[in-house]
Structures are given as C-alpha cells and as structure tokens.
Amino acid sequence: MMEEENYDGYGHVKQLNADTTKEELVQLYSAWSKTYDKDVHDLAYLGPAVAADQLSKKLKEFGYKSDVSILDLGCGTGLVGEELHNHGFQNIHGLDLSQELLNVAQEKGIYRSLQQGLMGSDGCKDLGVPANQYDAVICVGVFTSGHVKGKGLDDVVHVVKPGGLASFGVNETVADDPEYGYHKKMNQLSAEGRWKLISKIHEPQYFKEGSAWFYIYQIV
Numbered sequence: 469m470m471e472e473e474n475y476d477g478y479g480h481v482k483q484l485n486a487d488t489t490k491e492e493l494v495q496l497y498s499a500w501s502k503t504y505d506k507d508v509h510d511l512a513y514l515g516p517a518v519a520a521d522q523l524s525k526k527l528k529e530f531g532y533k534s535d536v537s538i539l540d541l542g543c544g545t546g547l548v549g550e551e552l553h554n555h556g557f558q559n560i561h562g563l564d565l566s567q568e569l570l571n572v573a574q575e576k577g578i579y580r581s582l583q584q585g586l587m588g589s590d591g592c593k594d595l596g597v598p599a600n601q602y603d604a605v606i607c608v609g610v611f612t613s614g615h616v617k618g619k620g621l622d623d624v625v626h627v628v629k630p631g632g633l634a635s636f637g638v639n640e641t642v643a644d645d646p647e648y649g650y651h652k653k654m655n656q657l658s659a660e661g662r663w664k665l666i667s668k669i670h671e672p673q674y675f676k677e678g679s680a681w682f683y684i685y686q687i688v
C-alpha cells in the first residue's frame with residue numbers, strides 16, 4: 469500500500485491486538501509514513517523525548533561520551549534519533565521493519581546507518597544484527613499492542629555489549645497482559661543473569677491518551 473494523505477494511522481493502531489501480523493503492521497506504517505510525525509505530534513507523544521532523556525542521563529553517569537554507539541530499535545521515522553541528536557549524540561543507528569519509515573528517517577540525516585530488520589524472531593535470527601555490537605540500545609513505541617511481544621526483549625539484549633545500557637518503554641495498556649509476556653521475559657532475563665535493572669519510571673503523559681513504563685537495564 470502506498471502512503472495516503474488522510475490516512476487515520478492512529479485510528480488503525482487502536483484496532484491492533486495480539487493477533488496482528490507483521491504484514492498488517494508493514495501495511496499500516498507504509499500508509500502512515502508521510503503523516504506519522506505530524507499525527508503523533510498532535511497526540512502529544514512524549515515517548516521519544518522521555519526515553520532519550522533518561523538514556524542520556526544514564527549514559528553520562530556510566531561515563532560514556534557523545535560518540536557512544538546507540539541502536540534505535542523500531543526507529544520508525546526517526547523521532548528518537550532526533551531526540552538523541554538534540555542531546556549531542558552522534559553515533560546513532562536505526563533498525564525498523566518498515567522500509568517506508570526508514571526512508572523518512574534517512575531524510576533527516578541523523579542516523580549513521582539504517583537497516584530493515586525484524587524483532588521477535590527465534591534466536592534473533594531475523595534481526596540482522598550480530599551480537600554485542602552497540603554500547604546502548606533504545607526502543608520506544610514498539611512494546612505495545614499489536615507490535616512486539618516479550619520475545620523482542622531478546623533482541624534488545626542481543627545487540628548490546630556487556631556493560632552497556634538498554635532503554636525501552638512498555639505501553640501501559642499491555643504492560644501486564646500475559647499474552648504479551650513482558651514481565652515474564654524481563655524476570656527471565658534477570659534470573660538468567662543477562663541484565664540488571666537500573667531504573668523503572670512511570671510516565672503518565674506518554675501521549676495524550678495513555679501512559680507507559682520506561683526501563684533502563686544494564687546488560688551483563
């Protein structure tokens with residue numbers, strides 16, 4: 469499907485559920501690619517700013533400099549990259565399922581590299597990123613209804629070097645939903661000694677109609 473001028477992307481996102489397929493998501497975001505930034509701005513979407521701000525603070529606390537390598541998983545049109553860039557970071561990379569959204573991100577000239585990849589596959593095999601590549605990862609707006617389930621947290625851990633940081637948000641509507649399995653996966657990764665919790669923050673104004681939890685973990 470080509471992008472549409474008056475496409476009601478948010479209206480479609482609200483219809484997604486645990487059975488939504490990746491093909492449906494690709495179709496939705498292709499159609500929404502050109503108007504996504506304006507629409508989420510109108511929805512007062514604060515996710516990218518909140519997560520980038522928290523990660524920026526922690527990276528500085530942990531002694532990283534502005535050349536720290538950061539992978540933005542599910543980067544979409546690049547709103548998170550823009551926020552990280554505003555914090556002075558220069559070594560930002562992006563990955564997304566949708567080529568149309570990657571094209572929009574590319575036009576912003578912020579990312580050092582952009583690639584298509586799929587989160588949530590067995591053994592991270594469809595992500596297309598070797599293990600332990602980045603100092604940090606950030607993932608916003610992806611752990612939400614109809615998008616990526618708890619299994620996608622394996623990808624978050626996979627891409628980061630030991631000692632590095634992972635920052636991600638989980639939309640409150642599905643945060644405790646066993647079908648998505650976020651808590652189970654987070655607890656499993658902690659029990660296996662793969663990561664440890666650094667911070668957990670509730671953001672009531674994630675966007676004007678919803679709230680989210682924001683986590684930072686250190687990869688072990």
Ligand SMILES: C[S@@+](CC[C@H](N)C(=O)[O-])C[C@H]1O[C@@H](n2cnc3c(N)ncnc32)[C@H](O)[C@@H]1O
Binds near residue numbers: 565609
């Ligand atoms: C709500 S948008 C968030 C985009 C961006 N992070 C932001 O905050 O504006 C969700 C993004 O997740 C991407 N996505 C959904 N499922 C994915 C998957 N399995 N693997 C990679 N990206 C995925 C979509 O293509 C879309 O760009």
